[in-house]
Amino acid sequence: MPKRTSISQMPPTIRAWLEKTLSENGFSQFEWLAELCSEKGFTISKSAIGRHSKFLQNRLDAIHASTTAAKLIEQQSRDDGNALGGAVMTMINSQLFDIMVKLQELDEESKPDDRAELLSKMARAVADLNRAMQSQKKFAEDARAKFDKLEAQATKDQAGGKKGLDLETLKRVREQVYGITS
Numbered sequence: 001m002p003k004r005t006s007i008s009q010m011p012p013t014i015r016a017w018l019e020k021t022l023s024e025n026g027f028s029q030f031e032w033l034a035e036l037c038s039e040k041g042f043t044i045s046k047s048a049i050g051r052h053s054k055f056l057q058n059r060l061d062a063i064h065a066s067t068t069a070a071k072l073i074e075q076q077s078r079d080d081g082n083a084l085g086g087a088v089m090t091m092i093n094s095q096l097f098d099i100m101v102k103l104q105e106l107d108e109e110s111k112p113d114d115r116a117e118l119l120s121k122m123a124r125a126v127a128d129l130n131r132a133m134q135s136q137k138k139f140a141e142d143a144r145a146k147f148d149k150l151e152a153q154a155t156k157d158q159a160g161g162k163k164g165l166d167l168e169t170l171k172r173v174r175e176q177v178y179g180i181t182s
Contacts, residue, residue, distance in 0.1 A: 006044050007052045014040060018049070019056055027053045059101060066097050092129040099125060140180070147174045 157164035
């Protein structure tokens, strides 16, 4: 097992202070931070702070990239009112994010087998997400086809003077309940 870093051995409050200060100072000024840590009773080299800064910045970059990607996917996706499918995809996306964070943590101090295991889990999560997305698309297509059929029948019934489903009510249910706009 690799040796624990000096920063990982710090009390959580001091470590949180160091990480916040690193972030506020643009992940720089390692010498100054080493002096401040020394004043707080912790001897940490500027190199150790630099390594931790790189790790922390990479982790924050991954979070930012994941968030940006999620926003783009949301903007590009068509919302057909499948709230359950959306919740499933959100849960899987959250799992992917957790695995990405763990992979980055393992970059510096891990066994290749641990990394391979997490990569395997990541691949599984991606496959699960793809299946969930396909299911959501199929649900939306099926719902759209059913409403198209019901609306065609309602139009035919109204033109023939038959009593049946009201076309306006069907359109409201389609849009307001199922979120299908076309």
